[in-house]
Amino acid sequence: MSTIAAFYGGKSILITGATGFLGKVLMEKLFRTSPDLKVIYILVRPKAGQTLQQRVFQILDSKLFEKVKEVCPNVHEKIRAIYADLNQNDFAISKEDMQELLSCTNIIFHCAATVRFDDTLRHAVQLNVTATRQLLLMASQMPKLEAFIHISTAYSNCNLKHIDEVIYPCPVEQKKIIDSLEWLDDAIIDEITPKLIRDWPNIYTYTKALGEMVVQQESRNLNIAIIRPSIVGATWQEPFPGWVDNINGPNGIIIATGKGFLRAIKATPMAVADVIPVDTVVNLMLAVGWYTAVHRPKSTLVYHITSGNMNPCNWHKMGVQVLATFEKIPFERPFRRPNANFTSNSFTSQYWNAVSHRAPAIIYDCYLRLTGRKPRMTKLMNRLLRTVSMLEYFINRSWEWSTYNTEMLMSELSPEDQRVFNFDVRQLNWLEYIENYVLGVKKYLLKEDMAGIPKAKQRLKRLRNIHYLFNTALFLIAWRLLIARSQMARNVWFFIVSFCYKFLSYFRASSTLKV
Ligand SMILES: CCCCCCCCCCCCCCCCCCCCCCCCCC(=O)SCCNC(=O)CCNC(=O)[C@H](O)C(C)(C)COP(=O)(O)OP(=O)(O)OC[C@H]1O[C@@H](n2cnc3c(N)ncnc32)[C@H](O)[C@@H]1OP(=O)(O)O
Numbered sequence: 001m002s003t004i005a006a007f008y009g010g011k012s013i014l015i016t017g018a019t020g021f022l023g024k025v026l027m028e029k030l031f032r033t034s035p036d037l038k039v040i041y042i043l044v045r046p047k048a049g050q051t052l053q054q055r056v057f058q059i060l061d062s063k064l065f066e067k068v069k070e071v072c073p074n075v076h077e078k079i080r081a082i083y084a085d086l087n088q089n090d091f092a093i094s095k096e097d098m099q100e101l102l103s104c105t106n107i108i109f110h111c112a113a114t115v116r117f118d119d120t121l122r123h124a125v126q127l128n129v130t131a132t133r134q135l136l137l138m139a140s141q142m143p144k145l146e147a148f149i150h151i152s153t154a155y156s157n158c159n160l161k162h163i164d165e166v167i168y169p170c171p172v173e174q175k176k177i178i179d180s181l182e183w184l185d186d187a188i189i190d191e192i193t194p195k196l197i198r199d200w201p202n203i204y205t206y207t208k209a210l211g212e213m214v215v216q217q218e219s220r221n222l223n224i225a226i227i228r229p230s231i232v233g234a235t236w237q238e239p240f241p242g243w244v245d246n247i248n249g250p251n252g253i254i255i256a257t258g259k260g261f262l263r264a265i266k267a268t269p270m271a272v273a274d275v276i277p278v279d280t281v282v283n284l285m286l287a288v289g290w291y292t293a294v295h296r297p298k299s300t301l302v303y304h305i306t307s308g309n310m311n312p313c314n315w316h317k318m319g320v321q322v323l324a325t326f327e328k329i330p331f332e333r334p335f336r337r338p339n340a341n342f343t344s345n346s347f348t349s350q351y352w353n354a355v356s357h358r359a360p361a362i363i364y365d366c367y368l369r370l371t372g373r374k375p376r377m378t379k380l381m382n383r384l385l386r387t388v389s390m391l392e393y394f395i396n397r398s399w400e401w402s403t404y405n406t407e408m409l410m411s412e413l414s415p416e417d418q419r420v421f422n423f424d425v426r427q428l429n430w431l432e433y434i435e436n437y438v439l440g441v442k443k444y445l446l447k448e449d450m451a452g453i454p455k456a457k458q459r460l461k462r463l464r465n466i467h468y469l470f471n472t473a474l475f476l477i478a479w480r481l482l483i484a485r486s487q488m489a490r491n492v493w494f495f496i497v498s499f500c501y502k503f504l505s506y507f508r509a510s511s512t513l514k515v
């Protein structure tokens with residue numbers, strides 16, 4: 001029997017961000033491996049016209065939870081959704097709910113965050129910093145609490161090249177920032193934001209660094225650990241390969257490439273693509289929860305869960321495998337044939353944007369206008385290019401993350417725990433993983449049926465023919481114009497024509513001789 005799985009038996013676990021990508025996979029694994037856990041409290045807000053119960057029902061009803069329902073048929077009774085908005089004071093939790101949380105919680109997994117790169121500083125600080133502080137305050141009033149696991153990101157210190165498993169100080173104290181945001185108005189905040197975030201690439205990574213400072217400074221006597229995953233990707237093995245459910249990070253890029261919208265990107269091909277499967281992250285989270293509660297390390301330990309130093313893959317290899325998968329399993333109704341040009345040069349990147357992205361969008365919009373429809377491709381392309389420009393920072397650099405604590409933890413696990421809660425990324429076969437990833441994007445994100453593959457392949461063939469036809473026509477028109485204007489072009493043209501003529505005459509003569 002797994003020690004870690006047994007540890008969670010009978011426990012009351014509080015999860016924030018349980019409706020997010022990581023949170024769902026965490027809940028799934030907990031229910032599947034420790035069906036005898038007492039309860040999982042999840043802090044949820046109503047969203048998109050759905051009540052808390054409807055949101056929970058939708059999660060449990062998804063394919064991700066199919067195995068759970070076999071192992072833990074009463075899973076509905078073991079989830080307790082608590083109304084909470086982390087943007088509000090005391091999270092707007094009712095008194096009764098708060099009392100229950102304070103008196104019963106054994107373990108906290110704090111996953112909630114805003115992961116948008118362009119959020120306002122006020123909102124990002126509220127969620128990624130102030131809410132963490134508030135949760136720590138709540139945790140300090142929980143008599144039964146055994147461990148508090150805070151999820152940060154490996155990019156919280158991406159202004160450094162080599163990152164150790166320590167909490168780095170931020171140039172401005174988190175308390176000062178929280179205080180000043182209370183009285184500064186939005187216009188001033190917007191003005192000072194670039195000065196505050198300095199060499200961090202965006203507000204998200206900056207506020208995640210501040211969040212870690214809060215954990216360090218407000219941890220009181222709590223048993224805390226911080227986990228820093230790199231780019232979290234689709235599931236590797238559990239509960240099945242390729243599960244993914246949002247368009248963040250590589251997912252949106254895979255869709256945009258598979259649908260033929262994105263055909264070139266400013267990326268350093270040999271830079272490390274530090275993607276880490278979500279189930280690997282969850283396995284480490286559960287192992288850390290157990291270790292922190294049972295071994296009670298004297299200080300707050302930071303754990304990196306990255307792939308680059310143990311089993312590196314670069315963007316070139318990833319791009320090639322993604323394209324190879326599109327050949328076998330194309331996405332439906334592509335705009336153009338998928339292609340991937342990598343360039344690290346700004347000028348070439350601008351060229352590709354004009355020729356490969358903007359021009360086809362404008363041509364398509366003209367076609368839509370001519371056929372009496374509303375043009376939309378240029379707008380869509382502009383948004384896509386804006387998104388890609390925000391991701392560029394991360395695909396043009398490589399980082400080194402030390403993983404001593406993660407490796408130490410691996411060595412502390414029994415062979416059974418190493419198997420059930422495997423976070424050894426050295427065993428990952430990238431080619432297989434990427435293929436399953438692309439397949440998962442098709443099935444679970446785009447909700448496309450595998451039966452549509454032959455039709456998609458046919459459409460790709462048609463697009464290829466249109467592409468050749470279009471290029472030939474373009475070449476002939478350009479050449480015709482050139483000939484009309486330039487004596488040199490005319491000379492070259494006559495030289496080529498006379499050469500072909502002579503060649504053909506010679507060929508005809510020699511074949512007549514043979515006869
Ligand atoms: C490489 C070579 C490729 C070559 C060519 C092809 C090669 C072949 C394949 C290549 C292989 C794979 C290569 C992968 C490279 C990946 C790099 C990943 C780096 C990740 C670093 C993460 C580091 C930190 C990790 C962490 O620690 S945490 C998680 C990170 N956090 C995020 O990833 C949130 C980001 N996002 C936002 O910050 C917001 O999305 C915002 C952008 C502001 C827009 O915001 P806005 O426009 O207001 O609105 P949205 O509703 O959000 O989206 C509006 C519109 O954009 C679309 N769209 C949103 N997203 C994406 C996205 N990704 N990709 C594409 N489209 C996207 C959406 O479809 C919608 O389309 P539309 O509706 O217009 O049709």
Ligand SMILES: NC(=O)C1=CN([C@@H]2O[C@H](COP(=O)(O)OP(=O)(O)OC[C@H]3O[C@@H](n4cnc5c(N)ncnc54)[C@H](OP(=O)(O)O)[C@@H]3O)[C@@H](O)[C@H]2O)C=CC1
Binds near residue numbers: 084
């Ligand atoms: N995905 C990645 O690549 C990486 C993620 N991480 C970290 O992992 C954690 C989880 O990320 P991920 O699952 O991908 O993110 P998601 O965006 O998928 O999930 C975010 C979660 O936070 C919740 N949340 C946001 N705002 C509020 C609020 N005001 N009140 C209550 N809940 C709120 C969301 O709830 P709702 O559903 O209601 O919006 C959702 O459950 C984050 O801390 C992130 O920084 C770290 C490295 C990489």
